[in-house]
Amino acid sequence: MEITKIIDKKSKKQKLSKEEIEYFISGYVKGTITDYHASALLMAIKLNGMNKDETFYLTNAMLNSGKVLDLSNIGFTVDKHSTGGVSDTTTIALVQICASCGVKMLKLSGRGLGFTGGTIDKLESFEGFKTEIAIDKCFELINKNGACMVSASKDLAIADKKLYALRDTTATVESLPLIASSIMSKKLASGADAIVLDVKYGNGAFMKTKSSAIKLAKLMVDIGTKAGKKMDYYIDNMNEPLGYNIGNKLETYEAIEILSGKKGKLYEVTTRLASKCIALAKNISEKEALLEVEKVISENTALEKLKDIVASQGGSLELFDGLNLKPNYKIFAEKDGKLKKINVNKLGEIVGSMGASRQKLTDTVNYDIGLKTFHKLGEKIKKGDLLFEIYAKNRAQALKFSQAIRDCYTF
């Protein structure tokens, strides 16, 4: 086989075989196939596409480039994946809900980069919370608490990591088969028996339209099903932040509020996703699962579960006593109006650049930095209403970003 011929085939819109795709991925990981071969092929895939079979072969080749976790000794496990958004603290609440309902989860998460936050950063705002835990210890924790939340191991789907870094700099991220195979190779490597996908669309999400989000979700469900997993998906829009808070500690606190029963869009999405996880694990209807979900929230079982898990992983429980942060600056409405549009992406970027997220992976984050919002799209606002609370390093930083934050709302 020759990589130049494989690139040529895809550039002529021909289908690649399983063997050709495996040759590409294994050669790329070994280094016998160079970055410039890979980027040419990725561009050909972005422009000419891949069918479902090719996408499945690519996913499997990437999956097999690294370690694949075997969770069989802890019984049936479920995983949830979100394509990422702003003020999306679903995971932290969902894991406790599922565990409280007897559904086991080994939740592997990442850190924030750019405009999206990362669950690992949010968890670390419980002071002392450990996210680097050996797999045997994870199994112990799951047997004890029903779940465990840790950093994704670096040796899963190695090819995906190398390819993603290349895609990021060669404008080849936006491709359904490449996105689907990237996500699914990591999810399949994590070893769960069932996977629920949370695919977002809108101006704060990677997918801009609902139809493209559905297409991506269905492609990933197809891959997971072929790999023998139980699959489901949920589509929700990111034309506004999911919750009200943006920033690590603020979002973690909002997860505590959700588990305490605070209603709203974040509550709705979290409980729907949890119901899907439970339905798959228990072979019951989503409706039945939702009743279980509502019960563990209203009876505070899920909130107590979060406390148990945080304590088991070495984290401080201080945040459960209340949010001990003060805003440096508040922004009020200058006139009456109706909230017509929110630049979600920009809001995420601003908070990230204030120090809540990273520009590059080696940056450190400040858990206390963030932003509180108070309104959802379509709400009527009166002059003088509080629009934002800025939690910055200091008042000067808050002032510096205040106009840009204000500009993210269109009335």
Add this chain to the structure above:
Amino acid sequence: MEITKIIDKKSKKQKLSKEEIEYFISGYVKGTITDYHASALLMAIKLNGMNKDETFYLTNAMLNSGKVLDLSNIGFTVDKHSTGGVSDTTTIALVQICASCGVKMLKLSGRGLGFTGGTIDKLESFEGFKTEIAIDKCFELINKNGACMVSASKDLAIADKKLYALRDTTATVESLPLIASSIMSKKLASGADAIVLDVKYGNGAFMKTKSSAIKLAKLMVDIGTKAGKKMDYYIDNMNEPLGYNIGNKLETYEAIEILSGKKGKLYEVTTRLASKCIALAKNISEKEALLEVEKVISENTALEKLKDIVASQGGSLELFDGLNLKPNYKIFAEKDGKLKKINVNKLGEIVGSMGASRQKLTDTVNYDIGLKTFHKLGEKIKKGDLLFEIYAKNRAQALKFSQAIRDCYTF
């Protein structure tokens, strides 16, 4: 400017600006833009195309990446370019014809690679012929003989050299704007005032169809015209070798035969191209130019010109006394038939791999190796007719390739 955004634009079928194209080329030559950025962009260009303006900007950016020759002190000069073929020794004959008619040429040529021969290799089959000559010495020779035939300088269109090597290994050669800008950047750097393009199509040429050859020719004429050059083109087919001989010394000898008046397809193409060169230089019609061409051939002026030029550049005149080579093996027709198809590409490849050309640029060539053919497409052949004479290293090599050579003819 950011290369990732430029790649993204082209991947979305958007037009690149002059500044973006210049940023890409200068960054790529400096090394601030990597091979993997370039190959992704090249693939996007291959698949999404470039319009005439973009192609002109790309040509200019590559042209300006190296030295541009200034031939103004030797007066009006003409250049000819062929897209390459098998048994195409046009250049060696054409330069003498033009020089004999008072049309000046600084002919820069390359070496053979793969299935196509190179004029420089052919010229070196005149023992002692020098092809590496300093530019001032070239001017002297042109003033004396009207022409000079030398190796293309390595410092012309530097970006094109670097890009071409990358295209070759990333399946991005087949792209009209990339082919056109590659050829034209080198031609414009060579400094001639008029350029005649010989664009070939067919199974022995890069362009497979006549319409694609015409498209490429017109695109290059557009670029040259925009750059202020007088332009013309000629389309001819490569479904059979242009002449009868393949291999360096054999082809050089065929050029001598053409200048001695031997008619056929190679004579036809050579005289048509020479007429176009002369017509552009003298502002006369092609018909008038053709009369001049036929005169310098019939009166042996052009043949004498070749002797003068070979002698001036240090070459032996021995070949003018006759071809001193003997075939190692002859192939005869096994039955009656009509020559229906010739696998020209394959014939070129076989002769190349026998040692007449290079697999990589550092290989050496054997000037004596080659093949003589005796028929053109459509000719009736009788059992026992001589089909090929093989000029190999030895009889064993000739025997080894004889069946493959025979298979290139379909009756």
